[in-house]
Amino acid sequence: MFEIKENFALKNFNTFGINVKTKYFVPCSSESDITEFLNIHKNMDLPLMILGGGSNVLFTGDYDGYILHPNIKGIEIVNETNDEIEVRVGAGEDWDEFVEFCVEKSWGGVENLSLIPGNVGTCPIQNIGAYGVEVKDVVTKVEAIEIDTQKRVQYINEECEFGYRDSIFKRKLKGKLIITYVTFLLKKQPKFKLNYGNLNEQLKVLGEVNLNNIRQAVITIRESKLPKPEETGNAGSFFKNPIIKKGKADRLKEKWPEIPIYIINENLVKIPAGWLIEKAGFKSKQMGNAGVHDKQALVLINRGNATGEEIIHLARDIQKAIIILFDIELEMEVNII
Numbered sequence: 001m002f003e004i005k006e007n008f009a010l011k012n013f014n015t016f017g018i019n020v021k022t023k024y025f026v027p028c029s030s031e032s033d034i035t036e037f038l039n040i041h042k043n044m045d046l047p048l049m050i051l052g053g054g055s056n057v058l059f060t061g062d063y064d065g066y067i068l069h070p071n072i073k074g075i076e077i078v079n080e081t082n083d084e085i086e087v088r089v090g091a092g093e094d095w096d097e098f099v100e101f102c103v104e105k106s107w108g109g110v111e112n113l114s115l116i117p118g119n120v121g122t123c124p125i126q127n128i129g130a131y132g133v134e135v136k137d138v139v140t141k142v143e144a145i146e147i148d149t150q151k152r153v154q155y156i157n158e159e160c161e162f163g164y165r166d167s168i169f170k171r172k173l174k175g176k177l178i179i180t181y182v183t184f185l186l187k188k189q190p191k192f193k194l195n196y197g198n199l200n201e202q203l204k205v206l207g208e209v210n211l212n213n214i215r216q217a218v219i220t221i222r223e224s225k226l227p228k229p230e231e232t233g234n235a236g237s238f239f240k241n242p243i244i245k246k247g248k249a250d251r252l253k254e255k256w257p258e259i260p261i262y263i264i265n266e267n268l269v270k271i272p273a274g275w276l277i278e279k280a281g282f283k284s285k286q287m288g289n290a291g292v293h294d295k296q297a298l299v300l301i302n303r304g305n306a307t308g309e310e311i312i313h314l315a316r317d318i319q320k321a322i323i324i325l326f327d328i329e330l331e332m333e334v335n336i337i
């Protein structure tokens with residue numbers, strides 16, 4: 001049975017720490033809670049949104065509707081061989097606690113994704129990624145409930161249309177489903193992925209290469225670069241790294257020889273948005289209560305009591321500057337509510 005909370009403060013349910021409220025907040029700890037609530041909601045006029053850990057949203061004002069918070073818990077082994085293990089995890093489990101659990105059990109596959117905030121149910125939506133690993137590498141199945149029909153549906157990996165910070169859940173199925181469970185295939189004798197950033201260097205400090213040390217190395221690097229949301233409100237990378245045509249990148253390289261370029265295929269390359277923002281002079285910039293982080297220009301921060309509008313204002317100024325300087329359109333990674 002679920003409870004409907006009225007005039008609910010969301011400050012602790014968004015990592016930007018924006019001080020807003022929702023008219024109604026509905027935590028649901030089972031599939032039947034969700035279907036029961038959807039049945040009631042279909043006769044109501046107010047809108048519905050889903051909120052996990054709130055680490056990829058920016059509220060620009062109070063929410064005049066219902067926020068459903070999927071809080072289904074549990075980690076269940078559904079298949080096991082000598083080499084692999086398949087686990088089905090409730091959408092409401094904390095992502096990093098799940099990673100820690102896997103590392104403790106010596107199940108490999110998610111260790112590079114340590115310390116990413118948010119819930120397990122959200123991880124497939126933008127195909128979370130870090131240090132050369134994306135969650136699409138380990139997700140086998142996503143289970144959900146359709147909002148309109150209350151039907152249970154499932155999508156195997158190939159049906160999720162995963163891409164860079166992208167999936168079918170962000171496009172065709174956006175706003176149509178509530179993800180309830182995600183199933184992962186993990187390795188008992190994992191192949192480590194260490195060739196990204198300074199992961200290898202950090203590992204040398206820790207000694208032996210094992211799952212626990214990889215997790216610790218990732219945590220150390222992340223903590224040195226990213227602000228802790230409990231101390232400084234933020235939602236991680238605010239913009240996606242733009243993917244542009246190779247020809248355009250070649251022209252930019254003539255003007256900016258030091259521009260970092262990562263090849264995707266023979267036609268496309270990826271440029272770090274943080275580099276562009278820094279070059280445009282926004283690193284450490286402050287605009288009212290909003291700001292750009294001093295160690296990573298891709299991260300916009302709440303300097304204390306910022307409103308969502310202030311953050312958006314700064315984000316739009318950055319977008320305009322990047323178009324003028326580089327003729328590149330930066331796409332926001334964060335969901336604006």
Ligand SMILES: Cc1cc2nc3c(=O)[nH]c(=O)nc-3n(C[C@H](O)[C@H](O)[C@H](O)COP(=O)(O)OP(=O)(O)OC[C@H]3O[C@@H](n4cnc5c(N)ncnc54)[C@H](O)[C@@H]3O)c2cc1C
Nearest residue numbers: 050052053054055056117118119121122128129179235236
């Ligand atoms: C400090 C920091 C570092 C970060 N680093 C990374 C990183 O390295 N890599 C990376 O990929 N991301 C990163 N992020 C972004 C964020 O952690 C991920 O996008 C995460 O998956 C968001 O999870 P959440 O539960 O907080 O989602 P929310 O912010 O609650 O929701 C995000 C979107 O998903 C929808 N949604 C949430 N749950 C469900 C559900 N069960 N069913 C259907 N829709 C749902 C919401 O409506 C919303 O549109 C970082 C964020 C922060 C604050």
